[in-house]
Amino acid sequence: MNKICKVFDVKYPIVAGGMVWCSGWRLAAAVCKAGGIGLIGAGSMTPEVLREHITKIKDACNSQEKGTWGVNIPLMKAGVEEIIEVVKEELPPVVFTSAGSPKKYTKTFQELGIKVAHVVSGSKFALKCVEAGVDAIVAEGFEAGGHNGREETTTMALIPQVADALRKAGADTPLIAAGGIASGRAMAAAFALGAVGVQVGTAFALAEESGACKEFKEYCTSLQEGDTMLVLKKLSPTRLVKNAFFDRIMEAENRGASAEELLGIIGAGRPKLGMFDGDLIEGELEIGQIVSQIKEIKTAERIINDMISEYNTIILEKFA
Amino acid sequence: MNKICKVFDVKYPIVAGGMVWCSGWRLAAAVCKAGGIGLIGAGSMTPEVLREHITKIKDACNSQEKGTWGVNIPLMKAGVEEIIEVVKEELPPVVFTSAGSPKKYTKTFQELGIKVAHVVSGSKFALKCVEAGVDAIVAEGFEAGGHNGREETTTMALIPQVADALRKAGADTPLIAAGGIASGRAMAAAFALGAVGVQVGTAFALAEESGACKEFKEYCTSLQEGDTMLVLKKLSPTRLVKNAFFDRIMEAENRGASAEELLGIIGAGRPKLGMFDGDLIEGELEIGQIVSQIKEIKTAERIINDMISEYNTIILEKFA
Numbered sequence: 001m002n003k004i005c006k007v008f009d010v011k012y013p014i015v016a017g018g019m020v021w022c023s024g025w026r027l028a029a030a031v032c033k034a035g036g037i038g039l040i041g042a043g044s045m046t047p048e049v050l051r052e053h054i055t056k057i058k059d060a061c062n063s064q065e066k067g068t069w070g071v072n073i074p075l076m077k078a079g080v081e082e083i084i085e086v087v088k089e090e091l092p093p094v095v096f097t098s099a100g101s102p103k104k105y106t107k108t109f110q111e112l113g114i115k116v117a118h119v120v121s122g123s124k125f126a127l128k129c130v131e132a133g134v135d136a137i138v139a140e141g142f143e144a145g146g147h148n149g150r151e152e153t154t155t156m157a158l159i160p161q162v163a164d165a166l167r168k169a170g171a172d173t174p175l176i177a178a179g180g181i182a183s184g185r186a187m188a189a190a191f192a193l194g195a196v197g198v199q200v201g202t203a204f205a206l207a208e209e210s211g212a213c214k215e216f217k218e219y220c221t222s223l224q225e226g227d228t229m230l231v232l233k234k235l236s237p238t239r240l241v242k243n244a245f246f247d248r249i250m251e252a253e254n255r256g257a258s259a260e261e262l263l264g265i266i267g268a269g270r271p272k273l274g275m276f277d278g279d280l281i282e283g284e285l286e287i288g289q290i291v292s293q294i295k296e297i298k299t300a301e302r303i304i305n306d307m308i309s310e311y312n313t314i315i316l317e318k319f320a
Numbered sequence: 321m322n323k324i325c326k327v328f329d330v331k332y333p334i335v336a337g338g339m340v341w342c343s344g345w346r347l348a349a350a351v352c353k354a355g356g357i358g359l360i361g362a363g364s365m366t367p368e369v370l371r372e373h374i375t376k377i378k379d380a381c382n383s384q385e386k387g388t389w390g391v392n393i394p395l396m397k398a399g400v401e402e403i404i405e406v407v408k409e410e411l412p413p414v415v416f417t418s419a420g421s422p423k424k425y426t427k428t429f430q431e432l433g434i435k436v437a438h439v440v441s442g443s444k445f446a447l448k449c450v451e452a453g454v455d456a457i458v459a460e461g462f463e464a465g466g467h468n469g470r471e472e473t474t475t476m477a478l479i480p481q482v483a484d485a486l487r488k489a490g491a492d493t494p495l496i497a498a499g500g501i502a503s504g505r506a507m508a509a510a511f512a513l514g515a516v517g518v519q520v521g522t523a524f525a526l527a528e529e530s531g532a533c534k535e536f537k538e539y540c541t542s543l544q545e546g547d548t549m550l551v552l553k554k555l556s557p558t559r560l561v562k563n564a565f566f567d568r569i570m571e572a573e574n575r576g577a578s579a580e581e582l583l584g585i586i587g588a589g590r591p592k593l594g595m596f597d598g599d600l601i602e603g604e605l606e607i608g609q610i611v612s613q614i615k616e617i618k619t620a621e622r623i624i625n626d627m628i629s630e631y632n633t634i635i636l637e638k639f640a
Binding site for chain 1: 477
């Protein structure tokens, strides 16, 4: 039996990433009902809003679902302690942590019966996850949307190296691949590389149940290869859609703007402005490189079913 | 039968990239004898040196080999017309062109009985290859070493999109994946994504028969994840190993240095200095991200046999 399915008690080893302004309870619940792991993204939520989303998903999903739900917590988030408190009180079945040390909260959550995965961008961080005793590791490549690792290692290069590092360390922690995965073909590729699960961001950000606004989703289905770029490397490297806001960042970076100046250009509230309020020109539009493959807004269930069906077809066609 | 094997009449659908200062006749011949497509890299050769390498490989390889050999021509190379003339006279069985338009020489070479492949970094360029009537397309991702595309699309994101674009255009041109591929696992991943062949650079650059110096090869086997980076985006984006020379480029780029200043920092002869003469501090060291996976210098034959054997194991383990 697939290890991710076993550890998290789900039908399919597919995780819907916890994305700011996209991953509310509706998306997480739809993924949970369709057999995957649906994450609520706490990154863009106040503690009160998070509690509200958890209450709603508890109503929507019961223990009979094929999948499960959880909360993604970016540990560098300002005021993360309050988010942690909500999670400790509400007890989601699963927590995915990212952008910080896996050692800080893993044991705390596990002692409360919560399964914990942590997101990394390199083998040395994966080994820290093993020390922290996480239940699963997500290794995310350069092609992923939004905030990203500094080493720029792509999914193709990253997954086999993390898998090797885990094997050498004698760890059997299951590995989930992320970055550039929006199809059954990519899922098969990730499995060939050594993953046993996939975390899918971009495709679910554009799902019907995603909390992002319609304008953002529809605009994203029109994007072409090369329409996203990793910038803001002097701050926290972030993959953005190229728009007027992006152009100002690019212009500033090309003339050597400092981190301080870049912070000034970004200001506050840009991701909400773009992804939630639908300002496609001045908003910060976070999405992965694989966005150009997605030409249709689907339900989360169809995304999962299409991935599984394509995966099975590819295995038969290519490798049987 | 595998399409690349059929079109190029080789045992294995593995191409050894034509890399500056690495891909001389020795490496190309070893790959040819081991059943792959071994390319001589004309990018770092004068017309006379190229002719010498072709003469030697003609002596070393005959038509009974399991593989074949060819010449890689970066079309933007200064004085490429003379290189083209040598190729037209010497008639290698195969030519791979890159960094330029596939329309310029494809028909000329094909009329002389030469099979032609062209290297691209995006779907729109792949469609130009179809119009030009090439025999195969190499799609190379962001993780590849040396000169690289501007859109930064990774192999994981690139291959399925190029495969889809070809299918939509009704083209059955076989697709070769490049970038981050140095193992049978990655070959299986590339096949799942839609490729029917792989072009391997980094692993063969470090092969025993590679023309690169021992110092460069040994140093490369010590590199870790994150030790290469794509820079020089104001000129031609290039993936380099981080050394003192790289640091000066980085420092200049961070303060907004112009293309002219960057050209001044680079000067002339840096790739030779690093990869051929072995100055690991001041030389330009071009290698792919997957270098950190390679911990041993192997013969080209062993690289190919290990890849095929791992590919077969992975298929059985993961997908049977």
